[in-house]
Amino acid sequence: MTHNIVQIIDEDVKKSGGWISFDRFMELALYAPNYGYYTKNSAKIGSGLGTDFTTSPEISPYFARALWLNIEAALAPLTNKTIYEIGAGTGRLADQLIQCAGAKIDHYVIVERSAYLRQQQQETLHSLPIEWLEELPREYSGVLIGNEILDAMPVKLLVKKNQGWYERGVVASNLPNLGFQWQEVPWQGSSITELDLPEGYVTEWHLAVHEWIKKVAKGLINGSILLIDYGFPHHEYYHPQRIGGTLMCHQTHLADTNPLVDIGDKDITSHIDFSRLAQYALDQGLDLLGYTSQGHFLINSGILHMLNSATLQEKNSAYKLFLEHEMGELFKVIAFSRDPSQSLLGFSHGDRSHTL
Template structure:
């Protein structure tokens, strides 16, 4: 184990993972070298660290999602656990919102982005197929590794599940994006003492080792991509687009560092171009803008997940750790409205699941069967608890050409806070 400067204790990395990470470092060092002395914008660095087809985190073989079927007391597998891996009740509750949407639209089509292990698709299909025998479930995932795992898991459903390689030109149905926006590359910015906005780029500080000592320079690595890579941040004056975007979100706070998910906003706006009629359910952890850019959140929300350890060292362990940022749901709602989409609801995950009847479904369990009851109820408590996933995670629904009320937002709708 090793300590992260933020205080987190980081796990011991296995040799194979270290080799994979070194390959990722070499790839990133090359990109920095090609970018020149000012380095690589962090959004491009994050894109490569996560999605490069040979060295990116989502292209690699190591298990990413926790194995919730592991025996009690055994070591946790993967890097993190998402709600669908935690319990099938998440997908079952979500299906109770999807069902009336499909009925209203008179279509059996669902499209999931970033389907992870395929667990959510499996649970939704199991819940909906009895009422929608013609159900077609489409998946668009840019990770070849995860796509292969999805195909293995969902093989029993045959051709009811289809994988897309690009965005559809038109779609009518229900769209699901669970923990997708948080994994999109973000632009990292910082307010300077001079009141100017700066973008953070990544540079390579190479260590030149000799027999007697090692010396560190700021420019060597940007000249030699094969040098030992030690990544660091460099402030660069923000371009006009970023400067305008930052100033529209918050006042000048010298030393304040945070992120803007311009790619996520673009993705949401893109829904307005190819969604003909339907509802998109966007589920992720995050806040409205007023909380996201709160003065006390002065170091932003970037975090990493490595073997179930959360830490803040985003430039460490490229290729073998997940990198995420919380979602600014105000920005996503604004992007939807600008694309002629309607914001249909916004609330906490706990309130959404309760509105969908999660507790009523659980009432069918036999409390006298204590072993099964405990096994089923424990993970659900994590979904609903304000101290865990219940409040941190939010659900934002946007739609087009839809005239219906969504059960998931029947109470506790927070659109007025966006």
């Protein structure tokens, strides 16, 4: 009988011959049914009691208002005006976007992999016309959006040693009652970068993100994809000075770099390599509509003008979304479309597609 997340992972390690890859560990730590960080009954996202981190829609409704103008433009040429939101968290963005959209959309679909969050969203958004799915249909048309979902997908951890790459995984600790410890094995996968990186360099390989974007890009029959997350283009992501990688945990609004402690009680995330994400989407025949910072995207979309009539308090929260030292620079927006003639207001100035 399994009682907690450490036992679940321990059993998995034993079943796998004593070693599991870090992406398997992260998958269980975040999504093991009922016991993972995203699947267990606890507050996670927002600024209230017991939460661990906050996100743009939780900070200010002006995020959704600016985003909506772009979604509206992307929906305009489509006969089927459906928004697919992936990974809806508390459901706040869905609520705000439906308020902006009114009768301008036919369907709002939330694709949420956590049964616990799906149930929470259904309780808070029960009066709204939303359909919930566990998985995106194999083929779909509409506008697909996702805020901070890519960073919550499991990653492999790689370490450069003895001129070659090793995969960092997890074994049972050799100290009694101390959970898990790291162990590295030679990396069997493809080359991760052509860049010459120093010995001891630790980084991530986003296998789950790669598989997800390939599937989602391939399945898009008509419409666009808009993703917002933190990360960099390839050359910046694999910068020689980023020697410790980007893996980060979030608990009670504090960040740390050790995912092997407080398992299931904290979020584990990593930044996104937007160049590779773009490459996989383009390989499926999509066009890149743009890539820019969240700050540029929101300002291009008219957020400053929208804030003219806001209260001082509303302005102060909304500023966090686009000021460079807050979320304006680290967070990026990237969009793809099946329709090469599509263009979005958010990319009208400061498009950085050429950096990918």
